Amino acid sequence: MSKKRLIAGNWKMNGNLEANDALVRAVVAGMKDARCDVAVCVPAPYLAQVQMLRHGSALDLGAQDVSQQAGGAYTGEVSAAMLREFGVRYAIVGHSERRQYHGETDALVAEKARTALAHGITPIVCIGETLAEREAGRTEEVVKRQMAAVIHLNGHCISEVVVAYEPVWAIGTGKTATPEQAQQVHALLRTQLAAATAHAERVNILYGGSMNAANAASLLAQPDIDGGLIGGASLKAPDFLQIIAAASA
Numbered sequence: 572m573s574k575k576r577l578i579a580g581n582w583k584m585n586g587n588l589e590a591n592d593a594l595v596r597a598v599v600a601g602m603k604d605a606r607c608d609v610a611v612c613v614p615a616p617y618l619a620q621v622q623m624l625r626h627g628s629a630l631d632l633g634a635q636d637v638s639q640q641a642g643g644a645y646t647g648e649v650s651a652a653m654l655r656e657f658g659v660r661y662a663i664v665g666h667s668e669r670r671q672y673h674g675e676t677d678a679l680v681a682e683k684a685r686t687a688l689a690h691g692i693t694p695i696v697c698i699g700e701t702l703a704e705r706e707a708g709r710t711e712e713v714v715k716r717q718m719a720a721v722i723h724l725n726g727h728c729i730s731e732v733v734v735a736y737e738p739v740w741a742i743g744t745g746k747t748a749t750p751e752q753a754q755q756v757h758a759l760l761r762t763q764l765a766a767a768t769a770h771a772e773r774v775n776i777l778y779g780g781s782m783n784a785a786n787a788a789s790l791l792a793q794p795d796i797d798g799g800l801i802g803g804a805s806l807k808a809p810d811f812l813q814i815i816a817a818a819s820a
């Protein structure tokens with residue numbers, strides 16, 4: 572049986588009660604015929620709201636981060652157990668914005684991924700090179716290093732993880748990687764996974780970085796692009812639904 576593609580929205584630090592209500596209702600109503608998995612990764616204060624709005628639908632709930640700690644005196648952190656109480660299925664870990672603005676290292680990202688898995692949450696592990704790294708011809712080295720950090724997960728198989736390739740230069744810039752550029756990196760990540768697990772084909776490798784209604788189909792046509800991690804376009808129901816439709820084709 573072939574795996575299902577995954578389209579995950581990452582709202583980032585956007586939304587308010589009123590806008591979320593309209594957005595989630597429209598997505599739930601519009602995704603009834605989806606043949607892919609669909610999730611929205613929302614800011615933590617809105618988990619309860621979105622959990623209620625999605626009730627009874629196929630829309631999955633995701634968080635944008637998770638603490639590597641199980642609990643205790645860690646001011647400001649949100650634990651995996653707390654996320655589970657709100658029905659969270661996915662947690663983004665290692666997004667480039669957290670690596671860049673919060674100093675998250677490969678080792679920390681791996682710890683977060685392990686903690687998520689230990690609590691039954693699927694980590695969406697983000698990896699990707701900066702523009703300077705790409706221009707210096709270091710893309711392969713950087714993404715392989717980031718992937719190597721999470722490939723051994725203490726009792727969990729890397730095939731339980733979702734990987735998101737997000738070239739940093741394409742995030743929020745309107746500059747998308749071409750389908751060929753993205754496929755090239757996805758293929759090398761698949762090869763790296765295959766060296767670690769017999770289940771490399773089962774891993775969903777998402778593309779993220781200015782994916783939108785217009786370019787989704789050509790990106791998703793690539794053999795190793797198994798879905799998308801969508802920022803800006805996930806905040807507009809018609810755009811997000813068009814991407815879901817492209818992944819369902």
Ligand SMILES: O=C[C@H](O)COP(=O)(O)O
Pocket residue numbers: 581666737741742743744745779780781782800801802803804
């Ligand atoms: O997590 C999502 C990515 O950062 C992509 O964001 P974007 O679609 O706004 O470029």
